[in-house]
Amino acid sequence: MSEPVRFLTSFAQSVATMALYGPSHPARKRAVDASYRILRDLQTHEAQPEFSFLGDEVVYGHHPLREMRDWEWAARLAASGVQRLEFAADVSRDDFEQFLDGVVARLGLSAIESAEARPGAALSSIRYGPLGIRGEGRIAPLVAQDLLTDASLTYGLTEEVATVEWMHEQVTARAQLPLLEAESVVRSLAVAMHGDQEMLIPLLTLREFDEYTTTHSLNVAVLTMALAEAMGMGARDVRAFGVAGLLHDLGKTRIPIEVLNKPGKLTDDERALMQSHTIEGARIILESDRELDLAAAVAYEHHIMIDGGGYPHRRIARKCHCASALVHVCDVYDALRTHRPYRAAWETVAVLDYLEKGAGSDFDPDLARTFVELMRRMEGRIEHATLADLRAGVQAEAPATSP
Ligand SMILES: [Fe+2]
Ligand SMILES: [Fe+2]
Numbered sequence: 001m002s003e004p005v006r007f008l009t010s011f012a013q014s015v016a017t018m019a020l021y022g023p024s025h026p027a028r029k030r031a032v033d034a035s036y037r038i039l040r041d042l043q044t045h046e047a048q049p050e051f052s053f054l055g056d057e058v059v060y061g062h063h064p065l066r067e068m069r070d071w072e073w074a075a076r077l078a079a080s081g082v083q084r085l086e087f088a089a090d091v092s093r094d095d096f097e098q099f100l101d102g103v104v105a106r107l108g109l110s111a112i113e114s115a116e117a118r119p120g121a122a123l124s125s126i127r128y129g130p131l132g133i134r135g136e137g138r139i140a141p142l143v144a145q146d147l148l149t150d151a152s153l154t155y156g157l158t159e160e161v162a163t164v165e166w167m168h169e170q171v172t173a174r175a176q177l178p179l180l181e182a183e184s185v186v187r188s189l190a191v192a193m194h195g196d197q198e199m200l201i202p203l204l205t206l207r208e209f210d211e212y213t214t215t216h217s218l219n220v221a222v223l224t225m226a227l228a229e230a231m232g233m234g235a236r237d238v239r240a241f242g243v244a245g246l247l248h249d250l251g252k253t254r255i256p257i258e259v260l261n262k263p264g265k266l267t268d269d270e271r272a273l274m275q276s277h278t279i280e281g282a283r284i285i286l287e288s289d290r291e292l293d294l295a296a297a298v299a300y301e302h303h304i305m306i307d308g309g310g311y312p313h314r315r316i317a318r319k320c321h322c323a324s325a326l327v328h329v330c331d332v333y334d335a336l337r338t339h340r341p342y343r344a345a346w347e348t349v350a351v352l353d354y355l356e357k358g359a360g361s362d363f364d365p366d367l368a369r370t371f372v373e374l375m376r377r378m379e380g381r382i383e384h385a386t387l388a389d390l391r392a393g394v395q396a397e398a399p400a401t402s403p
Contacts, residue, residue, distance in 0.1 A: 003042045004049065004060040005067055010035035012073045014100055019109035036096045039087065047089040052180055053077040059180065080106045081129060088125040099126040157192060157202060157218070160185045161387060164214050164246070171253045177288035186242040189222050190235075201226055201382045206338050209261045211387050213252050216334055221246035223330035227367065230374045231326070241323050244298035248327050251281030251299060263341040275311045278303055297321045302328050305362045325364040329355060329371050332363075352376065 224245030281299030301324035
């Protein structure tokens, strides 16, 4: 049994024991001592262990623990809101016990009064909660229900924005793509789109040029999922396409901001650098996770037109993946309706017109037509907000109640 598996097994035993016995029972002390010791052993190899519980999957750091596939506690922990568990290097025995008490209470297993159980008290050495708690010492719950308040839909994507910003920083600083966070952002977006009976499209409006990559990534993820759904795809494919949409411009994290936001015409060298974001993005994604081949294909192909034009140039023309063709439509829509340093934003009507005219040459005709129809049908159910609105906690423009 590997050390992380040993720790999780003893952690579950402690939780089960604590659910049965009161605070002063010796069985409880023995169980806590044993799992604390195993945790400290584990920490001699990995000072700050991190676990994620994703339904039936347990991930240690970035590696799924295959032996824990059928571990029933993973689903229980995830369902009670413990999807992520992080230990600092200096966990004390007291903190550890307090943390176990909190988990017991969360799971609804408390054998003792909740006042004694001290559930939910903040611990600096152990952090646990929903996915997205990484970074900056904050607990940022990416929980579906938090996106919606009462019957009225408010724009609640602040945490998703923060997570995407943090994700881009990680790619820049550590050349590492935090995939779990990307997937959790997409799940939250999918929930935000379906909080009401009818689909809603939450879009961010750019105000500050340096926020472009964040707002654009989120918008393209939302639009991609909306179009994939309109094309009749199932929930799993819709989410995989959403992740690909979220990551399509990841290569832009490697391009200097002066080139990205240059108001004038690009020089040949600058254009070549700009266009390299496709190849660079695909490389970052594949280096992070070879199984993300769909997202890598989309990062590589999303500027290629249906007639073979666009970039990167390929010596042998072949059909792009349908996810790339789909993201291409959504990408152009979001780019054109956004104000950029080198041109003003287009009116939505003009953008839809452009997509219609380009069907068959630039864009896949079925996808372009379905997208244009969808956006016309959804008029009034597109919710707009700026990042500044989100940060100030301002409620977005309320969408019309019926299309
Ligand atoms: Fe791009
Ligand atoms: Fe893009």
